[in-house]
Amino acid sequence: MIQKVDMDTKVKFLHGFAHKIRIQILECIKEEEKTVSQIVKDLNGNQSSISQHLACLKGCGLIRGRQEGKYMYYSLRNQQVRDLLSMFDAVLEDVENDVESCENHID
Amino acid sequence: MIQKVDMDTKVKFLHGFAHKIRIQILECIKEEEKTVSQIVKDLNGNQSSISQHLACLKGCGLIRGRQEGKYMYYSLRNQQVRDLLSMFDAVLEDVENDVESCENHID
DNA sequence: CTAACATATTAACAATTTCTAATATGTGTG
DNA sequence: CACACATATTAGAAATTGTTAATATGTTAG
Numbered sequence: 655m656i657q658k659v660d661m662d663t664k665v666k667f668l669h670g671f672a673h674k675i676r677i678q679i680l681e682c683i684k685e686e687e688k689t690v691s692q693i694v695k696d697l698n699g700n701q702s703s704i705s706q707h708l709a710c711l712k713g714c715g716l717i718r719g720r721q722e723g724k725y726m727y728y729s730l731r732n733q734q735v736r737d738l739l740s741m742f743d744a745v746l747e748d749v750e751n752d753v754e755s756c757e758n759h760i761d
Numbered sequence: 762m763i764q765k766v767d768m769d770t771k772v773k774f775l776h777g778f779a780h781k782i783r784i785q786i787l788e789c790i791k792e793e794e795k796t797v798s799q800i801v802k803d804l805n806g807n808q809s810s811i812s813q814h815l816a817c818l819k820g821c822g823l824i825r826g827r828q829e830g831k832y833m834y835y836s837l838r839n840q841q842v843r844d845l846l847s848m849f850d851a852v853l854e855d856v857e858n859d860v861e862s863c864e865n866h867i868d
Numbered sequence: 869c870t871a872a873c874a875t876a877t878t879a880a881c882a883a884t885t886t887c888t889a890a891t892a893t894g895t896g897t898g
Numbered sequence: 899c900a901c902a903c904a905t906a907t908t909a910g911a912a913a914t915t916g917t918t919a920a921t922a923t924g925t926t927a928g
Binding site for chain 1: 873874875876877878
């Protein structure tokens with residue numbers, strides 16, 4: 655094997671982060687598992703849409719679901735995914751600062 | 762401000778990772794800056810396509826370009842982006858292992 | 869069993885993204 | 899200046915992804 659991680663798996667995994675609603679879902683369940691309806695309410699979203707994005711996130715390996723009675727609880731897959739989310743924020747603060755300090759004021 | 766990092770900026774940033782060619786470009790220049798034609802050759806890709814993805818990555822804040830004569834050298838924006846790429850691999854090894862150990866062999 | 873609720877799935881359509889080919893721009897060299 | 903080369907841009911077609919509304923499935927309570 656030339657690369658440790660299969661490229662298609664990686665693309666799929668990263669694709670999970672590439673949509674506003676999916677990022678919101680991830681952040682919404684970052685600290686605690688939630689049911690689909692809690693997520694729908696929190697994001698003020700549409701049930702079908704959220705459900706599809708949840709399926710996507712699960713397929714990407716970012717979250718896991720646990721059924722309890724008629725409720726489905728979703729949570730981040732593991733601590734590493736949580737760390738990634740935190741890292742995004744850290745890197746982004748930096749990016750935003752850079753953008754700010756790049757504003758050229760040519761008088 | 763409720764959140765430190767603007768959601769649209771975050772979506773845009775993460776979108777940068779959401780395509781096979783873009784990930785390949787990032788990995789290709791992970792350790793050293795390269796010119797467009799070097800990247801095109803390394804990835805065995807199409808000049809126009811690579812150029813567009815480079816523009817995308819730059820717009821996402823993931824890479825930076827430095828012109829030298831008629832060449833344009835691209836490199837990762839900073840060490841943090843490099844760290845993110847490494848972290849993806851680390852998390853993914855885990856994901857792949859999980860998938861493996863989840864294969865149920867019911868005899 | 870049936871009703872009520874939670875979630876998932878489907879299908880058609882809309883929106884977005886990507887690809888390809890052609891062309892444009894920019895830069896150094898003779 | 900003219901040519902060669904490196905890279906960027908454009909535009910339209912093709913492919914992918916997302917949305918919406920309707921419906922299906924699964925679970926518990928009565």
